[in-house]
Amino acid sequence: MTPTITYIDELVVRCRQGDQRAQMEIYNKYYKAMYNTALRIVKDPAEAEDVMQEAFIKAFSKINSFQGKSTFGAWLKKITVNLSIISFNKQSKFQNVSYEDQFKYETEEAQGVDIKEEETNSKVKRILKAMKGIKESYQIALNLHLIEGYDYEEICEILEISSANCRTLISRAKESLRNKLLEYEV
Structure with missing residues (x-):
C-alpha cells in the first residue's frame, strides 16, 4: 500500500524544484507556529522573528535533505528549536517579554472570550x-x-x-x- 500524498508533500516537491510560490504557501502555513516556538525559547520578539526567518531559509536551502521520515512541520520545528537554543545560548542577558507579545499571533484572531x-x-x-x-x-x-x-x-x-x-x-x-x-x- 502506498502512502497518501498530502498537499504539504506536493508543496515540498515543488519547493525542491525551486517554486517560490510553494515556498510562500509553506511559509504562510507555518510561520505563526514557528514564531511562537522560537519566542518561547528566546523570549524576545525581535529575536524570535529573526530565528523564524533563519529557520525557513535553512529549511528551503536544505529541502533536499528532508527525507519524509517525519512530517515537514515536525522537521521545520526541529530546525526552529535548534536555532532558538543556539540563539538563546548566545544571549548575554535575560529579557522579559510581555504576555501580549508572547501570544501575539495566537490571539490576533480571537474575538470573544467567555x-x-x-x-x-x-x-x-x-x-x-x-x-x-x-x-x-x-x-x-x-x-x-x-x-x-x-x-x-x-x-x-x-x-x-x-x-x-x-x-x-x-x-x-x-x-x-x-x-x-x-x-x-x-
Whole structure:
C-alpha cells in the first residue's frame, strides 16, 4: 500500500524544484507556529522573528535533505528549536517579554472570550510567570517537553545530554515550577 500524498508533500516537491510560490504557501502555513516556538525559547520578539526567518531559509536551502521520515512541520520545528537554543545560548542577558507579545499571533484572531477561557488564560499566565522565575535550563527543558511536545529521546538529542540527565533535568524542572507556583498562591 502506498502512502497518501498530502498537499504539504506536493508543496515540498515543488519547493525542491525551486517554486517560490510553494515556498510562500509553506511559509504562510507555518510561520505563526514557528514564531511562537522560537519566542518561547528566546523570549524576545525581535529575536524570535529573526530565528523564524533563519529557520525557513535553512529549511528551503536544505529541502533536499528532508527525507519524509517525519512530517515537514515536525522537521521545520526541529530546525526552529535548534536555532532558538543556539540563539538563546548566545544571549548575554535575560529579557522579559510581555504576555501580549508572547501570544501575539495566537490571539490576533480571537474575538470573544467567555469566562472559562478567561479562567484558563489566567492559569496559563500564572504558569508562564512562574516559569520565568525558574532556572533557564529548566525553562528550556519544560518548553521542549510540555509546550512543544518533544519526548525525552528528542530532548536528549536537541540538548545533547544523556537520557538519565534529561529525565533528571525535566523532573527537577517540574518540581521547581511546582514550588514557584506554590509561592505565587501564598
